[in-house]
Amino acid sequence: MTLPDPSVAAEITHVLVGYSPVMLGKLDAALLAGSVLVVEEPEVIAARGIEDLVGRHRCVGALVAAPSQDEEHPQRVVAAVPRPPRVRAVVPVVEYGVVAAAALAEAWGLPGAGPKAARVLRDKALLRETVAGTDLAQPAWARARRPQDVEDFRARYGGACVLKPAARQASLGVQLLDAGDDTAAAWAHTTTADEATLRAGYPDGGYLVEQRLRGPEVSVEAVVHDGVVGFTNITAKLVQDSRHPVEVGHTVPAALPEGTSEALRGAVQVLVDATGFRSGVLHSEWILDGGRPHLVECAGRLPGGGITVLIDLAYTTDILADLLGVLDADDPRPAPPRRASAGAAVRFLTAPAGLVTDVHGAAEARTAPGVHELHLAVAPGHTVEPVTSSWQRAGFVIATGAHAAEAARRAEYAASRVTLRTVAEGGAER
Ligand SMILES: Nc1ncnc2c1ncn2[C@@H]1O[C@H](COP(=O)(O)OP(=O)(O)OP(=O)(O)O)[C@@H](O)[C@H]1O
Ligand SMILES: [Mg+2]
Structure with missing residues (x-):
């Protein structure tokens, strides 16, 4: 071409x-x-x-x-x-x-990530191998090539584990398993989950089984220029309470003890050094297990899930402009650290699976205090599937506040105003 x-x-x-x-x-x-x-x-x-x-x-x-x-x-x-x-x-x-x-x-x-770093960031197993020699904490893990590999791994952790594709996004195919959950069924789901409109049909990249971490979840968005971390934000993440850990909310900036924030920023620089990442934005995810950041994964691009909007609102900045700045060969512009001047939060809307019969409360949600944006992805007549990945969420509300806690309260209040009624196939309204 x-x-x-x-x-x-x-x-x-x-x-x-x-x-x-x-x-x-x-x-x-x-x-x-x-x-x-x-x-x-x-x-x-x-x-x-x-x-x-x-x-x-x-x-x-x-x-x-x-x-x-x-x-x-x-x-x-x-x-x-x-x-x-x-x-x-x-x-x-x-x-x-x-x-x-x-x-x-x-x-x-x-300027760019660098070919080697990009490859590492696209493969969760390769990333785990790459940081293994550093002092970053991460869960025990193994490559899984067949269901028996998952069985063998789980047996060492009382049946608990996480099964996930090595090279997908949006929690697609990621499953939290506990004692008693069926490995064959989990394997079948993880190895067939796909996003046909976003991905061309290249080989799938394989699967991982990991020890289940427990604790608050955060992500760090970092603008990196020539291997040096500049602007960073820490986002607090909420995940739906299910076998399918789909993100249901983000709050910026995360309310953390200064020592924890410091540890996260330091961990991101270790990640940059270990991968050899040069310039761009990193969106890394962490679980504070025992209070210490444990690496979940890291993407070499801007975050999804509305996080860029939250960052722009909370810091009065433009993180896309920051990204273009560190990538610009003619006029390179490192993005300096900055403090948030407000809070911003997103809460995702979900609905019981079925045919949507009714959507109520959108106008009230839109005019609720602090609401910046309400997006509805469904309307009467649409079918809502069970939420097993980010693509199945029914919409979102973004709100701002004087600080993160107020923004989160406002986003939750606005989201609670929206009622999505569905009727299960052949069943009653829910
Ligand atoms: N080892 C683990 N222990 C506990 N929870 C985990 C672990 N690995 C992943 N999770 C949970 O599963 C979610 C999705 O996993 P992961 O981030 O690896 O997949 P993803 O498809 O790249 O997700 P996304 O694109 O939504 O960030 C995480 O946000 C976290 O809630
Ligand atoms: Mg993730």
């Missing part, structure tokens, strides 16, 4: 690996018209119906179909995308584009 035409190519300053309508919406206001080239897999372009992306976004100058998710052969995407003459940054947009973004940046002499 070649660039459409030299005059279009000459306008391109930013290459985005992966399609995100939310990010493009922001870049429409922040970058020049026609200055963005989006690289995406042909399968994903078809599945998401974005062949006409150039007409949909002012900032997009071209869409190139290329093997941007072929992590085993990153040279293919490099061969497929010619370097736009005025390109100044390559941005990893989606989880499955992190390796390709690093490969393009490396090939074109632009």
Whole structure:
């Protein structure tokens, strides 16, 4: 695939690996018209119906179909995308584009994660191996190639474990198992969970079984410039109480003892050093087991789940601009540490599985104190599935407050105003 035409190519300053309508919406206001080239897999372009992306976004100058998710052969995407003459940054947009973004940046002499670090961040087993020699705490773990591997591992921990894909997102296929849970059924779910519209059909990356950590969960979002951690935020995370640990809320900034926050920031620098990560944003997840940060995983891209919005609101900043700044070859801009001046929180809406018959209270939720945004992903007539990954949540509310606790209270109050009624197939209203 070649660039459409030299005059279009000459306008391109930013290459985005992966399609995100939310990010493009922001870049429409922040970058020049026609200055963005989006690289995406042909399968994903078809599945998401974005062949006409150039007409949909002012900032997009071209869409190139290329093997941007072929992590085993990153040279293919490099061969497929010619370097736009005025390109100044390559941005990893989606989880499955992190390796390709690093490969393009490396090939074109632009700042990026670095190919080795990108590969490590895309494989939870490789990440665990990479940090094993550091003083970072992490759970016991093993690669799982068949159900018997899970059985053998669980037996050492009284039947408790976490089974997860090594290279997915959105808690897809992640399961918390306890004594008595059936390994065969769990294996069948974990090894078949997929996100067909976001992922091209490359090999799946394998599976891990881990010791179950217990304790509060947080994530750290860090803007890294040339291997040095600058701006950081710590987010408190809530997860649904089920075998499927799907995120149901985030609060920024997390209320933690200063020593714990310090330990988390230090841990992120250790992670950067161990992986050799150069420039970009890291979204790392931790469980404070026994009060000490234990690494869950780390992504080499901006966080999802509304966390970027929360950060922008709480710090009066623009973390996407920070990311573009550390990736900019012409005008590199490290993002300095900053203190939050307010609190911001998101709470996700869920509903019992079934056919949606009624949605109530949205207007009241939207005008409740501190509410910044209410998004409903379902409407009467839609079918709600059991929530086993982030993609099945029914919507969210984002609220702000003078501090994090007030923002969380407000988001919870607004979310409680929304009633989603569903009726189970052949059953009663719920
Ligand atoms: N070892 C563990 N012990 C306890 N809980 C865990 C463990 N590993 C994962 N979890 C829980 O499962 C969730 C999802 O796991 P993980 O982050 O590895 O998957 P993911 O699909 O990348 O998730 P996401 O994209 O939503 O961050 C975590 O946020 C955490 O709540
Ligand atoms: Mg995670």
